[in-house]
Amino acid sequence: MCTMYCPRPVVDTYNERLDITRAPHIDYAQAIPSSYYIDAKACLRVNYQTCNLCAQTCTAGAIDFTQKPKELELEVGAVVLAPGFGRVDEKVLEKFGYGRFPDVLTSFEFERLTCASGPTEGHIVRISDQKTPKKIAFLQCIGSRDETCGNGYCSSVCCMYAIKEASVAKEHEPDLDISIFFMDVRTMGKGFDDARRRAQEKYGINVIRARVPRVDQVDGKLALTWTTGDGEHHSALFDMVVLSVGLESPKDADIISKVADIELNQYNFCRTSVDAPLVSSRQGVLVAGAFQGPKDIPESVTQASGAAAIASELLADARNTQTITVTYPDEDKALEEEEPRIGVFVCHCGVNIAGVVDVKAVRDYAGTLPGVVLYEDTLYSCSQDALKSIAEKIKENRLNRVVISACSPRTHEPLFQETLRSIGLNPALVEMANIRDQCAWVHAQEPEKATEKAKDLVRMAVAKARLLSPLEQPTVDVTPSALVIGGGAAGMSAALSIADQGYKVTLVEKNRQLGGNLKRLTWTLDGQDAAKVLKDMVKKVKGHKNIEILTNAEVESVSGYVGNFTSTVSQGGKTKMINHGVIVLATGGREYKPKGYAYGDSNRVLTQLELEEKLARGKGFLRNAKNVVMIQCVGSRGDDMTHCSRLCCTQAVKNALKLKEVKPDINIYVFYRDMRTYGFYEDLYREARKAGVKFIRYTPDRKPEVIKQSRGIKVRAFDELIGEDIEIPANLVVLSTGIAPGDNEELSKIIKAPLTSDGFFLEAHAKLRPVEVAVDGVYLCGLAHGPKSLEESVAQAKAAAAKATIPLAKGKVAVAPIVSKVNQDICIGCGICESLCPFSAITLQKVGKRKKAQTITASCKGCGICAAHCPTIAISMGGFTDEAIMAQIHAFSPDGCEEA
Amino acid sequence: MVQENVVEKEKEMAQKGFEPRILGFFCHWCCYAAADSAGVSRYQYPPNVRVIRVMCTGRIDTRFILEAFRCGADGVFTGG
Numbered sequence: 001m002c003t004m005y006c007p008r009p010v011v012d013t014y015n016e017r018l019d020i021t022r023a024p025h026i027d028y029a030q031a032i033p034s035s036y037y038i039d040a041k042a043c044l045r046v047n048y049q050t051c052n053l054c055a056q057t058c059t060a061g062a063i064d065f066t067q068k069p070k071e072l073e074l075e076v077g078a079v080v081l082a083p084g085f086g087r088v089d090e091k092v093l094e095k096f097g098y099g100r101f102p103d104v105l106t107s108f109e110f111e112r113l114t115c116a117s118g119p120t121e122g123h124i125v126r127i128s129d130q131k132t133p134k135k136i137a138f139l140q141c142i143g144s145r146d147e148t149c150g151n152g153y154c155s156s157v158c159c160m161y162a163i164k165e166a167s168v169a170k171e172h173e174p175d176l177d178i179s180i181f182f183m184d185v186r187t188m189g190k191g192f193d194d195a196r197r198r199a200q201e202k203y204g205i206n207v208i209r210a211r212v213p214r215v216d217q218v219d220g221k222l223a224l225t226w227t228t229g230d231g232e233h234h235s236a237l238f239d240m241v242v243l244s245v246g247l248e249s250p251k252d253a254d255i256i257s258k259v260a261d262i263e264l265n266q267y268n269f270c271r272t273s274v275d276a277p278l279v280s281s282r283q284g285v286l287v288a289g290a291f292q293g294p295k296d297i298p299e300s301v302t303q304a305s306g307a308a309a310i311a312s313e314l315l316a317d318a319r320n321t322q323t324i325t326v327t328y329p330d331e332d333k334a335l336e337e338e339e340p341r342i343g344v345f346v347c348h349c350g351v352n353i354a355g356v357v358d359v360k361a362v363r364d365y366a367g368t369l370p371g372v373v374l375y376e377d378t379l380y381s382c383s384q385d386a387l388k389s390i391a392e393k394i395k396e397n398r399l400n401r402v403v404i405s406a407c408s409p410r411t412h413e414p415l416f417q418e419t420l421r422s423i424g425l426n427p428a429l430v431e432m433a434n435i436r437d438q439c440a441w442v443h444a445q446e447p448e449k450a451t452e453k454a455k456d457l458v459r460m461a462v463a464k465a466r467l468l469s470p471l472e473q474p475t476v477d478v479t480p481s482a483l484v485i486g487g488g489a490a491g492m493s494a495a496l497s498i499a500d501q502g503y504k505v506t507l508v509e510k511n512r513q514l515g516g517n518l519k520r521l522t523w524t525l526d527g528q529d530a531a532k533v534l535k536d537m538v539k540k541v542k543g544h545k546n547i548e549i550l551t552n553a554e555v556e557s558v559s560g561y562v563g564n565f566t567s568t569v570s571q572g573g574k575t576k577m578i579n580h581g582v583i584v585l586a587t588g589g590r591e592y593k594p595k596g597y598a599y600g601d602s603n604r605v606l607t608q609l610e611l612e613e614k615l616a617r618g619k620g621f622l623r624n625a626k627n628v629v630m631i632q633c634v635g636s637r638g639d640d641m642t643h644c645s646r647l648c649c650t651q652a653v654k655n656a657l658k659l660k661e662v663k664p665d666i667n668i669y670v671f672y673r674d675m676r677t678y679g680f681y682e683d684l685y686r687e688a689r690k691a692g693v694k695f696i697r698y699t700p701d702r703k704p705e706v707i708k709q710s711r712g713i714k715v716r717a718f719d720e721l722i723g724e725d726i727e728i729p730a731n732l733v734v735l736s737t738g739i740a741p742g743d744n745e746e747l748s749k750i751i752k753a754p755l756t757s758d759g760f761f762l763e764a765h766a767k768l769r770p771v772e773v774a775v776d777g778v779y780l781c782g783l784a785h786g787p788k789s790l791e792e793s794v795a796q797a798k799a800a801a802a803k804a805t806i807p808l809a810k811g812k813v814a815v816a817p818i819v820s821k822v823n824q825d826i827c828i829g830c831g832i833c834e835s836l837c838p839f840s841a842i843t844l845q846k847v848g849k850r851k852k853a854q855t856i857t858a859s860c861k862g863c864g865i866c867a868a869h870c871p872t873i874a875i876s877m878g879g880f881t882d883e884a885i886m887a888q889i890h891a892f893s894p895d896g897c898e899e900a
Numbered sequence: 901m902v903q904e905n906v907v908e909k910e911k912e913m914a915q916k917g918f919e920p921r922i923l924g925f926f927c928h929w930c931c932y933a934a935a936d937s938a939g940v941s942r943y944q945y946p947p948n949v950r951v952i953r954v955m956c957t958g959r960i961d962t963r964f965i966l967e968a969f970r971c972g973a974d975g976v977f978t979g980g
Contacts, residue, residue, distance in 0.1 A: 897971035
């Protein structure tokens with residue numbers, strides 16, 4: 001109402017100034033907090049004491065102009081800085097026509113255009129003439145890797161987001177011709193290279209390796225000229241140019257630095273170190289996200305959890321001192337037992353559902369179904385105000401069954417169950433019809449048929465809802481300890497954090513010593529002594545009273561569930577049983593051992609780690625060395641391993657600089673595909689170029705060859721710039737071999753934790769749950785998750801520790817009530833269920849003289865195999881009873897289908 | 901009699917183009933999750949299937965399948 005009645009239009013900054021809104025507004029429907037706010041600069045009441053229309057129209061009386069800014073004083077034990085990133089100055093963008101030519105957009109603006117709830121509802125139009133463009137160019141590294149604007153670092157995220165934006169645009173407008181101009185394609189995140197390949201193949205996005213210096217306007221089009229690696233000049237006209245702008249330090253970084261008394265680095269980001277990536281220069285002040293350095297969502301979320309872990313370590317003594325317990329009203333059992341009074345809520349999900357399905361028609365159809373007493377449509381059912389309104393309507397209409405016709409119960413059912421619980425209804429009395437993920441989204445071209453399907457799904461859900469019954473909510477106690485598998489940098493960091501938070505940890509390492517790959521590292525990427533980092537870590541782990549270390553040990557079996565796992569660990573022929581509440585997987589990875597490149601045939605061919613080990617022992621081996629050749633992506637991004645190993649580019653640059661340091665006259669050639677020295681590592685890359693290290697790009701169809709000669713070796717490779725093969729006699733060839741997954745398969749089977757196609761453990765959700773695996777109570781960090789630097793492993797280990805301590809701190813876990821239940825009067829004790837149950841969750845017990853089946857509720861996963869096979873139909877499944885499923889089957893028929 | 905029905909149905913199908921009504925039993929953990937991700941990725945497929953979510957395909961009793969056919973399903977899809 002307030003937005004509707006406000007006479008004062010303001011530019012919609014959330015939509016990148018591409019739209020207008022009113023002084024009182026909400027940025028977007030799912031914004032948190034989900035309340036409207038007034039833009040004080042534009043408000044007539046605030047500035048001129050006039051108007052007041054919004055306050056008068058607000059039916060809730062929520063607008064109070066007497067409020068004044070307040071200063072709050074809080075006493076806290078730790079501070080987490082997460083101010084995010086700042087914008088690249090518009091002056092930098094002006095060079096590329098931004099501000100002068102309307103069809104030059106920033107990537108942020110383009111993102112809003114591609115968004116279904118954006119100013120154009122996802123239609124991609126030129127700002128100048130509102131027409132759909134035909135040819136779009138993305139220019140990378142705008143305000144990144146550019147010393148002229150003071151940002152020497154790489155922003156790490158723009159390559160991938162440009163590919164994403166281009167893919168989304170192509171999905172919307174399949175005829176678009178999109179070119180992306182890269183310096184290097186830096187898609188080094190987990191699974192990113194695969195996504196990039198798919199985008200190139202599926203959408204035909206052109207990848208051009210060139211830096212475009214400027215943008216001109218010619219006849220209403222945008223003219224670009226560029227030079228490719230072979231020295232050729234090109235030019236072309238485009239309808240739209242998108243500037244992939246980088247991430248800067250936040251605008252007020254200096255103020256934050258002063259207020260929090262912390263040090264910044266040379267680019268005004270928070271200064272941290274490799275072994276403590278989330279800790280600022282001031283004790284107790286922590287940092288997470290882009291303020292620590294440019295990074296993407298999965299890493300920011302990971303860091304946020306990691307910072308929470310460190311805060312919990314600091315606050316361990318204060319845990320449980322200021323808790324507020326959520327209380328629920330008693331269940332209205334009488335109402336639950338009444339004849340079903342069903343309410344159906346059909347969600348628009350913005351345009352997600354309503355853009356395809358005729359939501360109002362589905363709603364009205366729901367009203368015709370037996371048992372339905374209330375049928376309504378909602379814009380976003382999951383938004384806070386909608387949940388509140390649903391709760392009120394349930395109460396008002398004395399509903400005792402609820403059908404939410406919206407998205408997937410996999411993601412949203414808990415939310416609606418909670419709503420029921422909050423008003424005294426059993427959470428099992430809600431049923432969802434999935435008309436978004438499995439209807440509107442997948443039948444976008446067939447709105448009528450999608451609407452028919454939605455009606456069918458609602459009818460089936462209502463049929464089931466009529467037969468839903470309340471279920472008990474059992475909870476079980478948690479064993480307050482953790483099992484950490486793997487004693488490398490990640491495993492040790494996770495173990496230390498959990499132990500510092502006050503819980504017992506068993507750390508299992510299969511080798512004789514702790515340390516994992518860190519044992520082989522000589523210098524960290526920021527030049528610290530790796531051995532010292534390792535020594536400190538091992539010392540802390542060994543000296544910690546809460547950590548029990550088992551070396552030469554392997555996990556043989558794991559049974560149980562979150563809160564109550566029992567594992568057997570074998571150590572020197574003996575097995576040991578361990579009870580624990582959670583598991584952290586930190587099994588690491590290993591250096592890939594290359595095939596070819598004369599590796600193993602010549603002692604002059606080494607891996608990067610082997611070079612480091614040699615360098616650590618002294619520089620004697622370089623006495624007569626003139627030429628050193630490094631070859632990148634040996635193993636990675638190829639046939640053996642398709643993934644990018646993320647850190648070999650930086651490792652090569654680091655080692656090249658070390659070589660130059662100990663022997664300045666040495667020639668170093670680095671053959672690479674894309675130099676992926678992301679973030680601040682870009683500085684090292686620049687430094688190496690300045691030191692005279694030569695970087696030569698190669699393509700996978702023309703890989704460099706290492707040729708063994710009677711005396712020494714040479715490297716033959718194609719040089720794009722001169723268009724010919726070159727030969728370099730090499731004293732040393734160093735292969736950047738990348739990171740292969742460890743032997744994860746067996747453990748994956750034991751824990752039932754899935755692996756990616758590359759053989760690393762798969763997280764539950766790349767962005768939302770980056771350190772959890774699909775199995776409850778199991779967490780993931782380090783190289784077991786994918787290639788990453790020491791710094792990233794440590795941050796991730798802290799994050800895994802943060803997540804792992806949640807069930808430990810709660811002390812109890814709720815068991816899903818969808819378990820099996822045996823009617824022992826009907827059970828004949830045949831034992832089929834016991835023999836079939838994959839979780840050993842049903843056993844035969846003597847009841848009186850006869851054996852009867854009995855469910856072990858805490859172990860039951862609710863699969864229902866027992867129920868399907870019981871010859872006397874004595875077993876019933878909570879929430880999935882025979883009757884309910886049969887009712888759904890009968891409702892499948894549009895005309896109804898009577899019982900036979 | 902049954903034969904005649906089949907012939908009738910075939911004729912109808914030839915005229916209208918066959919639009920089968922399929923009932924799906926999807927496992928919560930795999931097929932149902934996959935169907936959700938198909939949506940997230942905006943894969944498009946024919947709108948002929950109606951889904952019943954089960955916690956495991958092991959839950960599917962043969963009676964369910966027979967009942968589905970009796971209620972007019974042209975096909976039953978079990979995904980797990």
